[in-house]
Amino acid sequence: MIYLDNGATSWPKPESVVEAVEKALRAPASPGRSGHKAAHAASRSVHRARKGIAKIFGVKDPERVAFTPNVTWAVNAALWGLGLKEGDHVLSGALEHNSTARPLRRLERGRGAAWERVDPGPDGILDPEEFRRRLRPETRLVVINHASNVTGALAPAREIKEAAGEVPILVDTAQTAGSVPLDDMGQWADFICFTGHKGLLGPTGTGGLCVKEGARFSPLAVGGSGSRSESLEHPDFLPDALEAGTHNTHGLAGLAAAAEFLLETGIDRIREHELALAELFMAGALQASGLRILGPQPGDRRRVATVSVTLEGYSSSDLARILEEGYGIMTRAGLHCAPLTHQACGSFPGGSVRFSFGYFNTFQEAEAAAGALREIAAKPRAAGLS
Ligand SMILES: Cc1ncc(COP(=O)(O)O)c(C=O)c1O
Incomplete structure (x- = not known):
């Protein structure tokens, strides 16, 4: 998990x-x-x-x-x-x-x-x-x-x-x-x-x-x-x-x-670790075709380690389900109790899949999550539709 x-x-x-x-x-x-x-x-x-x-x-x-x-x-x-x-x-x-x-x-x-x-x-x-x-x-x-x-x-x-x-x-x-x-x-x-x-x-x-x-x-x-x-x-x-x-x-x-x-x-140390996880994840995830990251893009430090993505051809709930069932990765799909934000980002009402990293996450986990997205994106799109 x-x-x-x-x-x-x-x-x-x-x-x-x-x-x-x-x-x-x-x-x-x-x-x-x-x-x-x-x-x-x-x-x-x-x-x-x-x-x-x-x-x-x-x-x-x-x-x-x-x-x-x-x-x-x-x-x-x-x-x-x-x-x-x-x-x-x-x-x-x-x-x-x-x-x-x-x-x-x-x-x-x-x-x-x-x-x-x-x-x-x-x-x-x-x-x-x-x-x-x-x-x-x-x-x-x-x-x-x-x-x-x-x-x-x-x-x-x-x-x-x-x-x-x-x-x-x-x-x-x-x-x-x-x-x-x-x-x-x-x-x-x-x-x-x-x-x-x-x-x-x-x-x-x-x-x-x-x-x-x-x-x-x-x-x-x-x-x-x-x-x-x-x-x-x-x-x-x-x-x-x-x-x-x-x-x-x-x-x-x-x-x-x-x-x-x-x-x-040390909260500064926690911040650096979490940011590094998010950066690694975003760099790997962006190689998945049809993937969009909402908000600040890689290299922008004006963020925390919470990254929302949409993947062409997949609803957010289907993508989160595939991530959990196929890869054991727990994320959160939907509107995240923040409809205004999704409206501002153009991701309303479908929402996004949110990957939020914490201090205890590892670089292997960030890489595995990005790898899972690449693999899912490489499959024929219809496979992701319910
Ligand atoms: C930005 C933000 N504000 C408020 C909340 C609400 O937190 P809580 O349910 O602990 O009151 C959350 C968490 O879901 C949040 O992410």
Whole structure:
């Protein structure tokens, strides 16, 4: 089996992550709730996760990292927490995942906030100048998917923030956290949304957002926080303001171990390995006749190791099925929860087959995937049609 679906969730997880989850599951505690030793130990473990995530994003104060079940929840917490209303304007890239596109659509339909999208250029990359041009006096937020989960295109998010000036920026780092060094992001991004189970190598059910000092929002959900129990008002300080209800203690223990693994390994090293895998794969795959790579082409470092292809004569679902059944290669076919991106790339509604590489993939696996595509492409086209 060759696992090339790290864009969906990374696999395998480091052994230290698996061990940390198991150890936490065996411990009798809910963090921040009781005063006994086990509860304190659980609180320390959650804090370790906060510290690790803060370090990865260059956030000085770990208390500004709030945990949620995933990036989808984090994006919703930020978008709804900003209280956007009729007359407000939100600018986003056109490469958004449904986890931001659907809340934005709902804000548009339900609250009357205007949502405008900026298309990528012919190279698949967003242009900060285009964002500068589209800013309006009533623009309240800029939303950026830091790397497309379809094409792998990296957004020049820092330059977009510079263009946006005082307008806050929300960055969806689902496809970059853990795969691209982001240790300056805490200095300039207002809302950094992350998910723990992809490049961060942690368990599913973990994610969160880092909120820059001065960024204003109100909590989306309120409830028990383990703090200020005398009051019926939910705390307004971080991280409690955004963490109503019991933590995913074992998931966060795994995320703490994952962050430590990433920091010890070096995210710059991970990036180079993943990019080298993608380059090797793309060079080999492009020899297959009728194959098209969406977005940034070989040699362009403005990408992550997520590569989407279409192959003439094959639907994306047929191609993925042949790859799995004939070659044991696991990919993801279709629209990848990102119809807007496929529209921008001209691959809607058929979609593409996505090969997403991770730190634990090998060069042999990348070469095998490219070889499989060459072999499939060399067969009579009709053989691929269902
Ligand atoms: C760019 C992007 N944003 C958001 C998400 C949603 O992630 P999650 O399901 O962990 O919230 C994904 C993953 O599917 C993604 O690739």
